[in-house]
Amino acid sequence: MPPLLDALLALIMVALAALTLLDRQLVRACVWFVAFALAVSLTWLSEGFLWLAMLEAVLGATFTGAFLFYSLGIGPGAAKPRGRLARWHDPLPLPLTWRRAVLRLLPALAVLGMLALALAGFIEVPGPLRLGGMGLIFMGLWAFALHRHLLRRLLAFNVIGTGIFLIMMALVRNSSPAAGHGLVITGLLVALLGTALGALLIRRINGLDASREPATDVAERGSG
Amino acid sequence: MIARLGLLTPPATQPDALGTVLLVLVTPLVMGALAAIWRPRRGWPIAALALLPLASLMVLSQEVLASGGQAWLIELGTLTLHWRANGLTLLLLWLTQVVTLASVAYAPAYLRVEIGDQGEQRWLWPLQGLLLSSLSLIWLAADLLSLYIGLELMGLTAVGLMLLPGKVEALVAGMRYLLLALVGSLAFLLGVALLLGAWARLDLGGLAMAAEEGMVLWVAVALLSAGLLLKAAAFPLHAWLAPVHGSAWTPVSALHAALVVKGSFFIALQLWLVLVPAAHIAAWLVGAMGGGAVVWGGLLAWRATKLKDVVAWSTVSQLGYLLLGFSLMIGTAPQVAEVAWEGTWLQLVAHSLAKAGMFLATGNLIFSTGESHVKGLAGASCRMPLSLLSFGIASISLIGLPPSAGFTAKWLLLHAALEAGYWLWLAVLALGTLLGAAYIFRVFRYSFVEDAEPPEARRVPWSMELLALGLAMASLLLGLVAEWPLTLLRTAGGGA
Numbered sequence: 224m225p226p227l228l229d230a231l232l233a234l235i236m237v238a239l240a241a242l243t244l245l246d247r248q249l250v251r252a253c254v255w256f257v258a259f260a261l262a263v264s265l266t267w268l269s270e271g272f273l274w275l276a277m278l279e280a281v282l283g284a285t286f287t288g289a290f291l292f293y294s295l296g297i298g299p300g301a302a303k304p305r306g307r308l309a310r311w312h313d314p315l316p317l318p319l320t321w322r323r324a325v326l327r328l329l330p331a332l333a334v335l336g337m338l339a340l341a342l343a344g345f346i347e348v349p350g351p352l353r354l355g356g357m358g359l360i361f362m363g364l365w366a367f368a369l370h371r372h373l374l375r376r377l378l379a380f381n382v383i384g385t386g387i388f389l390i391m392m393a394l395v396r397n398s399s400p401a402a403g404h405g406l407v408i409t410g411l412l413v414a415l416l417g418t419a420l421g422a423l424l425i426r427r428i429n430g431l432d433a434s435r436e437p438a439t440d441v442a443e444r445g446s447g
Numbered sequence: 448m449i450a451r452l453g454l455l456t457p458p459a460t461q462p463d464a465l466g467t468v469l470l471v472l473v474t475p476l477v478m479g480a481l482a483a484i485w486r487p488r489r490g491w492p493i494a495a496l497a498l499l500p501l502a503s504l505m506v507l508s509q510e511v512l513a514s515g516g517q518a519w520l521i522e523l524g525t526l527t528l529h530w531r532a533n534g535l536t537l538l539l540l541w542l543t544q545v546v547t548l549a550s551v552a553y554a555p556a557y558l559r560v561e562i563g564d565q566g567e568q569r570w571l572w573p574l575q576g577l578l579l580s581s582l583s584l585i586w587l588a589a590d591l592l593s594l595y596i597g598l599e600l601m602g603l604t605a606v607g608l609m610l611l612p613g614k615v616e617a618l619v620a621g622m623r624y625l626l627l628a629l630v631g632s633l634a635f636l637l638g639v640a641l642l643l644g645a646w647a648r649l650d651l652g653g654l655a656m657a658a659e660e661g662m663v664l665w666v667a668v669a670l671l672s673a674g675l676l677l678k679a680a681a682f683p684l685h686a687w688l689a690p691v692h693g694s695a696w697t698p699v700s701a702l703h704a705a706l707v708v709k710g711s712f713f714i715a716l717q718l719w720l721v722l723v724p725a726a727h728i729a730a731w732l733v734g735a736m737g738g739g740a741v742v743w744g745g746l747l748a749w750r751a752t753k754l755k756d757v758v759a760w761s762t763v764s765q766l767g768y769l770l771l772g773f774s775l776m777i778g779t780a781p782q783v784a785e786v787a788w789e790g791t792w793l794q795l796v797a798h799s800l801a802k803a804g805m806f807l808a809t810g811n812l813i814f815s816t817g818e819s820h821v822k823g824l825a826g827a828s829c830r831m832p833l834s835l836l837s838f839g840i841a842s843i844s845l846i847g848l849p850p851s852a853g854f855t856a857k858w859l860l861l862h863a864a865l866e867a868g869y870w871l872w873l874a875v876l877a878l879g880t881l882l883g884a885a886y887i888f889r890v891f892r893y894s895f896v897e898d899a900e901p902p903e904a905r906r907v908p909w910s911m912e913l914l915a916l917g918l919a920m921a922s923l924l925l926g927l928v929a930e931w932p933l934t935l936l937r938t939a940g941g942g943a
Contacts, residue, residue: 337666337670338666341641341663341666344663345644345645373622384633384636387633391639391640391644398644399648399649401525402643402649404526406591406639409595409599413599416603417628420607420625424610428618431615431618
């Protein structure tokens with residue numbers, strides 16, 4: 224694939240991640256996430272990692288997406304989301320002020336700076352993967368610090384993880400691809416299991432909460 | 448130090464040598480699955496069946512001791528995993544098996560009398576089996592991929608165990624723990640990616656030779672340590688620990704405090720010794736964090752109102768002693784490092800046994816009185832002397848009074864600190880001992896209030912009492928025979 228298309232693909236991937244992390248509607252954010260996972264899968268394909276492309280499409284897009292929608296109460300049987308966690312319009316629990324947004328940016332900037340310093344030594348790493356991965360890590364960290372909602376944090380976790388996988392494969396593609404594959408596949412499985420556990424938790428807390436106290440949102444209180 | 452970790456042992460050439468290790472790793476999984484199908488109602492069938500993993504570990508111990516350390520290569524296509532076993536590995540494997548066995552044997556009676564039919568009890572057994580296997584993998588692993596797999600398995604299993612009660616508080620605490628475990632694992636993975644990118648290998652022995660000081664190494668070690676110390680509840684990343692224990696089942700709390708946090712600590716210390724063996728300033732900073740943990744954790748335990756919180760915060764304090772080991776082993780003179788090496792592992796073993804015993808004894812006290820606050824113990828001394836005795840014996844080791852193993856361990860650490868000239872650590876050790884005595888005697892002060900209305904005491908099943916007492920006694924008596932674990936550390940590949 225020509226380098227221009229590669230760069231374009233990386234750009235699309237980062238844009239989809241931004242939409243996933245910042246869309247105000249949870250359901251739409253999850254739809255963006257599935258699109259993002261498919262874009263990641265395409266990126267793997269264009270870089271020549273056939274196995275990772277397939278695994279990302281199956282584990283990342285299909286299964287993780289299914290668990291996300293399950294946590295919102297959307298399934299084949301019920302088209303409309305159920306429960307309060309799945310409000311169609313999900314306002315940010317805290318008003319997003321400039322001060323808060325900038326303060327929460329600091330940890331992400333710190334990690335990005337460290338990473339840039341460390342990666343400066345590797346010259347032959349392909350640009351799109353490296354920049355795309357760093358962009359994903361940066362945005363994911365920011366969103367993770369910014370949001371309180373468990374589902375949004377799970378989305379952010381998945382985005383950061385994808386960024387790390389991209390950087391990892393960019394670093395090891397020529398030297399030791401087997402070890403990289405092992406680590407990334409383990410990481411994909413861990414991300415899937417973590418998301419599944421989180422989705423089950425959201426559903427369970429939602430159920431317990433709806434039957435007990437209708438006033439406060441335990442999921443938001445808990446992850447605070 | 449790399450030789451002490453057993454990373455220089457040449458790998459076995461014959462392929463059949465792997466059988467025993469796989470048996471040690473797989474037996475707990477099989478038994479956990481079996482227990483999920485036929486759920487045990489009594490402790491004795493578990494104790495009888497537990498002879499199986501113990502026997503396989505016995506065979507492995509004999510093999511390792513005979514050859515003085517073993518290493519294995521596992522070829523998976525183009526991917527190679529490295530495992531090794533030496534005296535230290537054996538010590539940790541035995542510790543894990545003993546503590547897990549005690550907590551598993553405690554569980555049936557506990558579930559029957561305290562929990563009834565609430566929660567997801569069926570999952571308790573396979574998750575405990577999985578936890579034992581993943582911890583064993585962590586002790587055995589000598590490459591970063593195996594360590595990553597073990598760490599993640601352990602983390603997710605621990606989260607699952609915390610969720611079993613199924614109540615809102617447990618779920619909320621579990622959710623927080625899940626997020627934190629996931630963040631920790633991301634930091635770990637990014638660090639591993641940098642190391643793999645720079646030196647194109649994952650085996651620790653090779654990395655120790657290949658790694659060169661520089662920006663990449665520092666950033667990688669910083670990321671790895673941040674993730675691991677977060678998971679190990681090291682000060683100042685400890686705030687999640689007590690809420691997680693508050694609503695968990697007692698045997699789960701015991702396993703978590705005794706073993707899970709130690710797994711992350713072990714990986715962190717091993718990586719420092721392998722990657723940055725001379726970074727004495729950074730190690731001193733970690734030691735200072737440990738000193739802060741000893742003092743702050745002790746204060747938190749002293750101020751805690753709930754009994755389980757006292758025990759949980761005391762874990763933060765005791766882990767601080769282990770972090771002191773970083774500063775005494777990295778970049779110090781060989782004779783200092785040698786004493787600190789023995790002190791640190793002895794402290795780990797002593798704390799695991801004592802803390803598991805203490806959590807079980809606390810569970811007995813809470814079950815018997817139905818009261819989770821320290822103040823609710825008023826008058827407990829005349830109703831449940833045995834539970835209080837177990838609690839007291841465990842606390843002898845936690846405070847560090849002779850003749851317990853905790854005392855010997857702290858004595859060795861003190862000796863190393865003196866030799867290294869770190870006078871500040873003497874103050875930390877003294878203050879930690881005083882604070883330990885303060886929070887323990889606070890519990891006893893309430894329980895020996897004689898004129899209070901004695902609480903309605905339920906009878907505790909004898910198996911629960913005996914297991915708590917057994918673990919506590921083990922941590923005490925280990926101090927009398929401290930030469931055994933230390934000899935095990937020195938022999939079997941631990942020399943040099």
